[in-house]
Amino acid sequence: MTAMVEFTLDGRAVSAPEGELLVHAAARHDTFIPTLCHDSKLDPYGGCRMCVVDVEGSPRPMPACATRVAEGMVVSTNGAITDFQRTLTEMLLSEHLNASPGGRPNELLDLANELGAEAPLILPDAKREEYDDRNRLMGYDPDACILCNRCVRYTQEVMQCSALSLEGRGGQARIVPTWGLSWLDTECELCGGCLSVCPTGAIYEKFEEGTKRPERALEQVRTTCTFCGVGCQIDLNLDPETKHIVKVTSKDEYLPNEGNLCVKGRFAFNFVHHPDRLTQPLVRGEDGELHATTWEHALQVAADGLRGVIERHGSQAVGFLSSARLTNEENYLIQKLARAVVGTNSVHSCEST
Amino acid sequence: MDAVRLVALLPRLPTARTRLLDNLGRVRREVGPITPELSDALADHMNIRRGEVHEVVSFYSFLQVPAGAHRICTGPVCDCFGARDLLAQHPDAIEVACLGHCDLAPVQTRGDEIVPAVTHSTNEGPAIGLGRRDETIADYAARGGLEPLRDSLATDRVIGELKASGITGFGGAGFPTGVKWEAVSREPGPRYVVVNADEGEPGTIKDRYVMELRPHLFVEGVLIAMRFAEAEEGYIYLREEYATAQRRLLDAIEEFRVAGLLDGRSLELVIGAGAYIAGEETAMLESMEGRRAMPRLRPPFPAQVGYLGRPTLINNVETLAHIPAILVKGGDWWASLGRRGTVGTRLWSVSGAVGAPGCYEAPSGITTRELVEEHAGGFAGEVGAVVPGGAASGILPPEAFDTPLTRDALREYGAGVGSAAVQVFPASYSPLRLLAETMRFFAEESCQKCTPCRIGNRALHHLCEELEHGEAAMTREKVDEWLLAMEKTSICGLGQASPIPVRNAMRWWPELFAPLDGARSSSAH
Numbered sequence: 001m002t003a004m005v006e007f008t009l010d011g012r013a014v015s016a017p018e019g020e021l022l023v024h025a026a027a028r029h030d031t032f033i034p035t036l037c038h039d040s041k042l043d044p045y046g047g048c049r050m051c052v053v054d055v056e057g058s059p060r061p062m063p064a065c066a067t068r069v070a071e072g073m074v075v076s077t078n079g080a081i082t083d084f085q086r087t088l089t090e091m092l093l094s095e096h097l098n099a100s101p102g103g104r105p106n107e108l109l110d111l112a113n114e115l116g117a118e119a120p121l122i123l124p125d126a127k128r129e130e131y132d133d134r135n136r137l138m139g140y141d142p143d144a145c146i147l148c149n150r151c152v153r154y155t156q157e158v159m160q161c162s163a164l165s166l167e168g169r170g171g172q173a174r175i176v177p178t179w180g181l182s183w184l185d186t187e188c189e190l191c192g193g194c195l196s197v198c199p200t201g202a203i204y205e206k207f208e209e210g211t212k213r214p215e216r217a218l219e220q221v222r223t224t225c226t227f228c229g230v231g232c233q234i235d236l237n238l239d240p241e242t243k244h245i246v247k248v249t250s251k252d253e254y255l256p257n258e259g260n261l262c263v264k265g266r267f268a269f270n271f272v273h274h275p276d277r278l279t280q281p282l283v284r285g286e287d288g289e290l291h292a293t294t295w296e297h298a299l300q301v302a303a304d305g306l307r308g309v310i311e312r313h314g315s316q317a318v319g320f321l322s323s324a325r326l327t328n329e330e331n332y333l334i335q336k337l338a339r340a341v342v343g344t345n346s347v348h349s350c351e352s353t
Numbered sequence: 354m355d356a357v358r359l360v361a362l363l364p365r366l367p368t369a370r371t372r373l374l375d376n377l378g379r380v381r382r383e384v385g386p387i388t389p390e391l392s393d394a395l396a397d398h399m400n401i402r403r404g405e406v407h408e409v410v411s412f413y414s415f416l417q418v419p420a421g422a423h424r425i426c427t428g429p430v431c432d433c434f435g436a437r438d439l440l441a442q443h444p445d446a447i448e449v450a451c452l453g454h455c456d457l458a459p460v461q462t463r464g465d466e467i468v469p470a471v472t473h474s475t476n477e478g479p480a481i482g483l484g485r486r487d488e489t490i491a492d493y494a495a496r497g498g499l500e501p502l503r504d505s506l507a508t509d510r511v512i513g514e515l516k517a518s519g520i521t522g523f524g525g526a527g528f529p530t531g532v533k534w535e536a537v538s539r540e541p542g543p544r545y546v547v548v549n550a551d552e553g554e555p556g557t558i559k560d561r562y563v564m565e566l567r568p569h570l571f572v573e574g575v576l577i578a579m580r581f582a583e584a585e586e587g588y589i590y591l592r593e594e595y596a597t598a599q600r601r602l603l604d605a606i607e608e609f610r611v612a613g614l615l616d617g618r619s620l621e622l623v624i625g626a627g628a629y630i631a632g633e634e635t636a637m638l639e640s641m642e643g644r645r646a647m648p649r650l651r652p653p654f655p656a657q658v659g660y661l662g663r664p665t666l667i668n669n670v671e672t673l674a675h676i677p678a679i680l681v682k683g684g685d686w687w688a689s690l691g692r693r694g695t696v697g698t699r700l701w702s703v704s705g706a707v708g709a710p711g712c713y714e715a716p717s718g719i720t721t722r723e724l725v726e727e728h729a730g731g732f733a734g735e736v737g738a739v740v741p742g743g744a745a746s747g748i749l750p751p752e753a754f755d756t757p758l759t760r761d762a763l764r765e766y767g768a769g770v771g772s773a774a775v776q777v778f779p780a781s782y783s784p785l786r787l788l789a790e791t792m793r794f795f796a797e798e799s800c801q802k803c804t805p806c807r808i809g810n811r812a813l814h815h816l817c818e819e820l821e822h823g824e825a826a827m828t829r830e831k832v833d834e835w836l837l838a839m840e841k842t843s844i845c846g847l848g849q850a851s852p853i854p855v856r857n858a859m860r861w862w863p864e865l866f867a868p869l870d871g872a873r874s875s876s877a878h
Contacts (some may be wrong), residue, residue, distance in 0.1 A: 175580075
């Protein structure tokens with residue numbers, strides 16, 4: 001068990017597990033320290049400096065996102081230190097040319113509103129080279145990027161892939177898919193994890209199903225992704241008027257996926273409202289056409305058909321193919337049906353290939 | 354791309370991540386400028402993700418340009434002496450922030466060749482003795498070299514002499530060397546020794562003088578440090594532009610090896626690729642480990658967690674070159690070399706409007722006027738401003754020329770002694786232009802990682818250019834707030850110190866900043 005340490009937070013005696021990041025320890029004690037480059041899924045980075053706090057004995061402010069609590073530490077998160085938050089916000093605004101390219105939340109603008117920060121000038125080199133990608137799922141507007149590097153670190157630390165790079169230095173520094181290629185020509189799997197960690201919405205879903213509403217105006221319905229047996233927890237984001245799904249998101253606290261999704265879970269939801277989608281069981285009639293029916297009848301027809309084949313050609317004439325969308329438990333039942341009921345070992349799931 | 358040469362070279366390149374920068378340098382020299390295809394081929398060979406190699410390649414200034422490129426230095430002294438005219442005459446040339454030959458300003462390079470040809474203007478000081486060039490290790494030994502290396506070098510005695518001497522690091526930060534060595538010696542092994550030879554602070558040429566003229570003295574200093582730290586491996590991180598120093602060091606190390614003085618230890622060069630920030634010690638470690646040279650968060654400090662996570666002793670070239678004399682003649686002797694109650698001597702890089710630009714060994718505590726008049730041939734014409742110790746050290750008005758160039762004395766002027774790179778600017782060169790060039794340098798060399806440095810330096814550069822035209826986009830109050838945020842919240846010394854020249858200029862030439870008081874205070878949005 002991790003030892004607890006006592007420390008002082010804005011004059012209060014508090015405790016936290018030894019080695020916990022200050023920003024997390026403070027949050028548990030109801031002290032909110034603003035961050036932009038921090039993401040609890042990633043290694044501490046300390047780049048945006050928004051979270052600097054005073055630590056007694058330290059010659060300069062320390063980043064709460066990269067400083068770990070220690071016994072006897074005396075931390076101050078209010079007072080003059082908050083002036084730095086406003087100044088740093090002004091700095092970021094001075095090259096933030098396009099605040100909301102795709103309707104995603106913008107944490108920098110939230111901070112600016114809260115702190116009353118405005119850009120005193122726009123840097124003459126703020127405009128970055130445009131990036132146009134032929135993929136149909138993710139868009140990127142470099143002018144909204146604040147170089148917090150969360151997306152790049154996500155690809156390197158979580159996805160272990162080579163999709164985005166932090167390129168150059170100084171005023172020329174930018175974040176761009178590796179060597180400026182289309183994401184389709186990098187190792188990118190289009191999982192959209194980069195856009196999920198982007199604090200300003202610089203990377204966003206191109207794939208918006210008929211709404212211009214910002215993400216925060218959408219209704220969320222939590223459910224389980226149907227694409228595979230992992231059971232990722234997702235939020236379906238609905239247009240409040242049409243009740244149509246317009247995007248899929250997830251949250252860090254959701255298990256087992258911890259907010260991570262794959263390309264299908266995040267982007268492949270248009271089947272839900274597709275006119276060709278089957279919504280009830282169909283059985284082909286004598287006329288050769290499909291007709292709507294009840295589940296009881298449809299299953300009876302299927303069972304009769306299978307039984308007929310077994311009677312005419314034996315059990316080995318039947319095989320089972322199960323879908324990757326099924327859970328482990330459902331796949332178990334399929335093989336039970338195949339082996340114990342039908343008597344065949346010909347059973348396969350498309351997940352195995 | 355020369356596919357044949359690439360295919361021949363790749364299998365010979367080591368695959369450890371620490372060899373990435375070295376491999377990129379070899380591919381650049383032997384195959385050609387690093388293209389995306391070459392980068393990807395090397396990434397695949399070394400089993401590193403392509404995007405990570407892309408990040409590294411794009412970070413450094415030189416990897417994507419030909420090894421034989423024509424480069425023109427636009428550091429402040431070169432700018433003052435006509436670098437922009439040279440650039441206009443040579444549109445194909447590449448503009449470089451600093452080439453480390455400020456005594457020859459304006460300076461250019463064609464491949465490894467320095468234009469104009471390198472000359473040394475120096476003196477025979479008591480500790481380093483740059484007055485004579487050592488050709489071989491025998492020359493060096495004949496001048497009394499190699500004595501300490503043949504000694505037992507007991508840890509307590511070494512620390513005692515260093516502390517008695519009062520020597521502090523000559524790279525710019527000025528940390529007490531004895532304290533640093535003692536701290537490293539208390540950490541568990543294995544330990545590394547890394548030498549910072551990435552001399553990149555504009556105006557600073559002293560380490561190049563040492564490596565070109567007295568490479569054996571310096572190598573002996575490194576080997577003393579390695580024996581002290583019980584380090585099996587030592588690395589000298591050398592800036593790419595110093596081709597002569599590179600050759601001389603390789604020859605000297607080989608002579609030490611042949612003489613049996615390496616003691617089975619490995620001492621290697623790591624060649625940079627054009628990035629000022631790689632001279633920041635933690636950025637240097639990142640660079641050596643095959644990543645972008647972005648400074649690490651401290652604590653922990655390199656003495657505890659350094660190269661490859663091990664305790665690492667990092668020293669500047671000049672600092673190590675003083676060590677043999679301190680050990681032979683004693684720390685008290687070295688301390689007595691100072692002037693006005695300060696300790697020791699140091700190497701002063703003097704450039705700009707003086708009779709004899711060069712590198713001179715002179716006492717600590719010397720004044721600008723004494724330094725220039727006693728050693729550098731006197732002031733050439735009317736002087737407008739002096740930068741006392743490198744770009745981030747500050748900008749001094751002529752009234753400060755009789756102030757000792759020490760940390761304590763310069764504090765009164767809000768400046769520092771930094772790397773002791775005294776740059777003298779004529780009255781015809783506007784302090785505002787000097788400041789604008791200085792801020793441009795910081796803006797371009799910022800690693801980009803932290804907000805205050807990445808954006809603050811660009812904003813201040815822009816502001817200086819506006820002020821040159823009598824305009825200002827920011828109010829004085831806002832400028833002060835931004836300077837404070839840069840100083841207090843930047844990760845490393847670059848952003849922490851770059852406000853110093855701005856504050857100096859605002860204080861000594863207030864009339865140039867008058868537009869701040871009538872600045873457009875309304876928001877840009």
